[in-house]
Amino acid sequence: MEQLTNLIISDRELTAISNVLMKLMNDTNATSSMLLDKSGQVVALQGNGIRRDATTLGALLAGVFSSSREVAKLLNEKDFRNIFQQGVQENIYTTMVEEQWLLVIIFDKLTHIGLVKVLSKKASDELGRILERVRSDTTRTKSSVLNLQFRSSVEDTIDLLFRD
Amino acid sequence: MALINIATHEIHCKIVYYGIGYCGKTTNLQHVHRSIHPSARGEMLSIATETERTLFFDFLPLDLGTVHGFRTRFHLYTVPGQILYERTRLAVLNGADGIVFVVDSQAEKFEENIQSIAELDANMRRIGKDLMTFPLVMQWNKRDMPNALPVPVLERYLNRMRVPSFEAVASDGRGVFASLRAISKNVMAQL
Numbered sequence: 001m002e003q004l005t006n007l008i009i010s011d012r013e014l015t016a017i018s019n020v021l022m023k024l025m026n027d028t029n030a031t032s033s034m035l036l037d038k039s040g041q042v043v044a045l046q047g048n049g050i051r052r053d054a055t056t057l058g059a060l061l062a063g064v065f066s067s068s069r070e071v072a073k074l075l076n077e078k079d080f081r082n083i084f085q086q087g088v089q090e091n092i093y094t095t096m097v098e099e100q101w102l103l104v105i106i107f108d109k110l111t112h113i114g115l116v117k118v119l120s121k122k123a124s125d126e127l128g129r130i131l132e133r134v135r136s137d138t139t140r141t142k143s144s145v146l147n148l149q150f151r152s153s154v155e156d157t158i159d160l161l162f163r164d
Numbered sequence: 165m166a167l168i169n170i171a172t173h174e175i176h177c178k179i180v181y182y183g184i185g186y187c188g189k190t191t192n193l194q195h196v197h198r199s200i201h202p203s204a205r206g207e208m209l210s211i212a213t214e215t216e217r218t219l220f221f222d223f224l225p226l227d228l229g230t231v232h233g234f235r236t237r238f239h240l241y242t243v244p245g246q247i248l249y250e251r252t253r254l255a256v257l258n259g260a261d262g263i264v265f266v267v268d269s270q271a272e273k274f275e276e277n278i279q280s281i282a283e284l285d286a287n288m289r290r291i292g293k294d295l296m297t298f299p300l301v302m303q304w305n306k307r308d309m310p311n312a313l314p315v316p317v318l319e320r321y322l323n324r325m326r327v328p329s330f331e332a333v334a335s336d337g338r339g340v341f342a343s344l345r346a347i348s349k350n351v352m353a354q355l
Contacts, residue, residue: 006166006261006355014171039259040239041167041176056209059223059239063211066255067220074251145168146355150232154352157228157236161204162196162345164337 007037007100008138008145014044016130021046024123028116030107031090035127036062038100050106057104061094065102084113095120098128166261166355168234175236177351178259179344182284183266184276185217185245188305188334192266193224193240195340200226218244221256238348245280254287262299262351264343266334267322269304269312274321281322295325299350302329303343308336 009017021033025046032047034054040062042054050057065083072079085092093105093116103124105116167176181189190210197208204227211220221241228236241260243253257263265284267277288295302323304315315331323329328346332339 006168008168009170011171014169037165037167037176037259039165039167039176039178039261041178041259043167043169055206055225055239056223059209059221059225059241062259063220063255066258067252070251070255141170142168142355145170145234150234151352153231154228154236155349157231158345158348158352161200161226161228162341162348164199164341 006138006142007134008141009043009134010137010141013130013134013137017044017127018046020123020126020130024103024105024119027119028105028107029111030105030116032106034058034104035097036102036104038062038066038102043101047106061092061104062102065094065096082117093117093120095124097124098131100131101127103127165259166351168355173230173234175234175355176239177237177261177348177355178239178241179262179264179347179351180257180260181240181242181264181266182253182257182280183243183245183305184268184273184280185247187245187266187268187273187277188332189242189245189266190218190222191334192264192303192332192340192343193222193242195334195337196226196240196344197224199337199341203227204229217246218242219249220244220252238351240344247279250283250287253283254290257287257291261354262301262347264301264303264347265322266303266305266332267318269306269318270309271311271313274313277322299347299354300325300327301343301346301350302327303332303334303339304329305332305334305339307331307338308333 025033032050034045035043040059042058069079081096083094206225209223224240226238243256285295330339330342
């Protein structure tokens with residue numbers, strides 16, 4: 001399937017995403033939750049513990065997921081939709097949202113994995129519906145954000161910053 | 165795929181450095197990391213083996229600051245170059261917005277370079293992209309080596325896409341930023 005070149009997330013949809021993440025975090029008593037694009041970029045984040053390292057965490061978790069997808073193919077499996085990383089104190093559960101996003105929940109030993117699995121499935125369905133709206137809005141919104149002025153300013157900034 | 169977050173006023177793009185083992189992909193990122201002001205970059209992350217060869221990827225987040233109200237960020241990745249790691253390269257390519265193909269200019273690496281660009285072409289098709297139209301620049305690295313092939317030869321056999329190309333000696337920084345500037349502009353133009 002041809003991928004979209006980009007995704008544009010509006011205020012309204014980001015609020016909807018943040019509400020889903022917040023509800024999931026509260027209902028599971030998790031410490032943090034985030035939504036990643038499969039390229040590793042952080043779309044939204046709830047919880048304070050990981051804020052400082054969110055960019056790196058995003059790159060690593062998306063890398064792990066991408067790599068596990070290749071493992072799946074070697075086993076003639078379409079993909080692994082969830083990954084559970086279990087630590088002594090902290091655990092991470094990652095689940096795919098419509099081949100495009102990854103929902104990540106970080107929780108400690110006070111939360112049972114079964115609850116995380118069930119509620120993240122519900123949250124993932126809801127995020128899937130938001131993703132559909134984001135996809136259909138992207139083309140419409142693009143030209144208003146990425147206008148000529150923006151493009152020329154970005155070029156100037158690139159020249160200024162990336163110089164020998 | 166680039167992510168444009170209107171709510172937080174952020175744009176994120178992913179650039180991948182691709183090429184054979186020891187061609188200088190990690191060296192490119194290390195030079196950028198060393199040279200760019202710390203306020204415009206995050207920490208560089210490397211997942212390497214004990215012998216310092218890239219096992220999974222290197223990662224360097226760059227922050228262009230705010231441009232017309234949008235905070236623009238580029239995430240640079242390298243793939244592991246060793247032939248063995250083809251599946252890992254595919255995993256890192258996922259969601260890329262632009263590619264810098266780093267070529268080891270030495271004559272004895274010529275065939276390996278040809279195989280690598282063919283593999284990239286195949287991998288792009290696997291993720292539903294066409295290398296002929298995708299943001300791509302070529303970097304002819306290791307130009308200081310005595311056995312470096314002439315640039316016209318590299319152009320002819322490795323740059324069938326006729327994309328911009330840059331001579332480089334990444335170990336002393338030559339050509340690193342020229343390649344990065346070109347791919348960044350190319351990526352932004354295609355958004």
